[in-house]
Amino acid sequence: MKSALVIGGGFAGCGAAHQLELQGGWDVTLVESAPFLGAGVRTKWYGGHPHTFGPRHFLTRDERLFDFLHRYVPLRRLKHVFLTYVERDAQFYNFPIHVDDVERMPDRDQIKAELARTQSGHAAANVEEYWLGSVGPTLYDKFARHYNQKMWQISDNRELDDAVPEWTSKGALLYEGPRDGFHDAISAYPYAPNGYDDYFEIGTAKARVLLSTRIEQYDIPGKRVKWSGEWRTFDVIINTIAPDILFNFCFGELRFVGLDFHPIVLPMEQCFPDDVFFLYYSGQEKFKRLVEYKKFTQHKSPTTLIGIEFPSMNGKHYAMPMKSQRGLAQKYIDLMPAGVFSIGRAGSYRYIDIDDCIAQAMDVALKLK
Ligand SMILES: Cc1cc2nc3c(=O)[nH]c(=O)nc-3n(C[C@H](O)[C@H](O)[C@H](O)COP(=O)(O)OP(=O)(O)OC[C@H]3O[C@@H](n4cnc5c(N)ncnc54)[C@H](O)[C@@H]3O)c2cc1C
Incomplete structure (x- = not known):
């Protein structure tokens, strides 16, 4: 059996652990600094309403990726x-x-x-x-x-x-054309009240999952990392966090933009028009988007939950679409030896979605075959 370390337990990390399990022959350890898997895609509850941190509907043009996830967390297709x-x-x-x-x-x-x-x-x-x-x-x-x-x-x-x-x-x-015709991608959301949560457990069922665990030191060329004071070596490392962290920011720190998320409950069954799930605000308001979560979750309640999103510097949610920053990320990725991969939103330093995270995890598994 070969050993693999997955750094980060978001969609990309859980997806990578899952792909290695499906392939077989891997002893997988997943290290996650938070006390739970799934990061912002994990379902949270406010006022009895399920929601995620930002909308997180499954959006893809690839039927194969829809079918894959649908097998583990049945997905309801949506039109909006x-x-x-x-x-x-x-x-x-x-x-x-x-x-x-x-x-x-x-x-x-x-x-x-x-x-x-x-x-x-x-x-x-x-x-x-x-x-x-x-x-x-x-x-x-x-x-x-x-x-x-x-x-x-x-x-x-x-x-x-x-x-x-x-x-x-x-x-x-x-x-031009029908109002909902532009969005020819599949848009979907899990039927389950806990959203995608079951997938994080399914994906990591056979892995050794270490929650609330921080890696203290990295030796990426040696494929070694240290936690709880002990160095551990792996055949393969699949990283899903910002790649500068792995090299102690030796070329400088990558820029990211974060997000502050505020859920509020309103005293009405539905707030937005039937086919509207998202409202964007393009002016000088401090927030950028409102989302009515019931539209995705189909949660039954006499009240409704709206999520308000304020762009901020809190968190590493969005890689900057700037050539200088992409170049910097690539310098770190280029330092990774064979057998070390960097995937996911922060790991690949790209504005990617859940479907891309799954596709990247599949791609890594294919390379490791
Ligand atoms: C607000 C928002 C809304 C979105 N909406 C959609 C949407 O509607 N549809 C869609 O398809 N996609 C959406 N996305 C994108 C999609 O959710 C992400 O691409 C995907 O979830 C990223 O997964 P990831 O595993 O790459 O990263 P993350 O989810 O960020 O996971 C990384 C994990 O690594 C952990 N970690 C960080 N540092 C360390 C460390 N030092 N050691 C160990 N663990 C660490 C974190 O705690 C986290 O759990 C949205 C993203 C955001 C931010």
């Missing part, structure tokens, strides 16, 4: 739209921006003139250039300028130069 509140118009609009909504905007003539001036095929070096090139300044101001600034805790969106399509096409950020 996203609305954005634009304070300067005092209106809710669809997001992505729908052409029909432009017709409802008080400054539609100005927007149309700006759209006519945009040109396809020019290079966009950052988020701001991409928006301006696709839809012009008015729609950028309404939907993206302040939203990106608060989401990423920055004052200049030109800093966001990674994960931007290289070329801008005219109107690329405008959508």
